[in-house]
Amino acid sequence: MNKSPGIKIITALAVPAILIFSMLMLKTISQYTGFDKNAGFLMFKQKVVNNPYWMTFFYIHIFSITLCLLAGLTQFSKRFLTENRKLHRWIGQIYVYNILIINVPACFVLGLFSNGGVIGITGFLLQDFLWAYCTVAAVISIKKGNISGHKKYMIFSYAVTTTAITFRIIKNLFYRENLHDYELFYGLNVWLSMVINLSVAFFIIRSQNTLASQINIHHKNNKSNQ
Template sequence: MKTVKKLLWWLGFFWILILSGGTFFQYYDLQHKSEFLQIKQQAVKTGWYLPAFYFHIIASSVLLIVGFFQFSKKVYNNRSLHKLLGKVYVISVLFISAPGAYVMTLFINRGSWVSLSFFVQNTLWVVFTTAAWLYIKKGDVNSHVKMMRRSYTLAFAAVTLRLYIFLFTVFGDGVGFENNYIIIAFASWIPNLLLVEVINIKKEQNIFAA
């Protein structure tokens, strides 16, 4: 079981590095020449989309890495480091990445269901992150940890979204075929959240059984 957990840990970290590193190398020069931005020219012309886009992707890359290590026992046991990284994560989510995502949602051109999926996901992300912060301010560590699991799994949806896009493109008909993007949009975060709820229940049972 420990071997499986380590394998999943490294696999998750690998995909986070791929996403964060790819984001940096693709957008570091701020030249707006990427394929994605080329198809978003109408949104770019509004003047709202680009700032929101860069705020979102840069902050998301940072918080994905920071949040990932918050679940490491070594970091968790280093209270000052854990607290510092927690502040970086919360600020990145609530004041940079999530607001940017809300603006980007206004310019989604893949239908109302896809827009709804990202809007609900982003709103839950804000709610869970805010709740996690409020719980730790009250000293309720158990509730804080559960909320942080929920928050981070919605952040990790950025990874699963791109993984599904890759799989649909390589092994299927691509993301533009009929309702594929609707499926991907919801599948990128709902299964993640359900899995975390199972983990939270298991952890709660272990606490009461101890």
């Protein structure tokens, strides 16, 4: 199936952005390899850095999320899927296990102590729920042979995965320490990044469905004219 112009544009922009961000994430993650409680983001979490459970889940999330981003990215290439079905399935399993076994539990704990007050906490916990739900739904769909359902839920799952990218883009572009309340900005950004990503995912899915319907109508018209 050919992609619609809108999907082609989104793909052309999103793929290099995710790759670049993943590389930058690796650089950012390197500051945590020394396990310094004052490194990077931990400077804003001094109330919980002495909590061994929180710190354990923080490092688990930080050191595994880039793999999740890269593994998920490979799952949307039609050429990759066609030529490397076994590898596609293997990488897909890595993506699913990474989310359900590692990151969903870790992010649930981190979400309970999120910055941004009630707004941030509820936003992160909702993201975590949607992440788990969409990923499980994608797995169930493919096991039932529902390929279109599998693709749909994988798109939504990856949309939640990449909220980390959207969150940081918004923060870097718009947050000014002398103009904004950090906690309020953080909490609102959690929701905004989630809404943006899910909206893009919905647009992609709707465009695919519209294109598929047009192709089916075209095929039916051709048959009726024969």
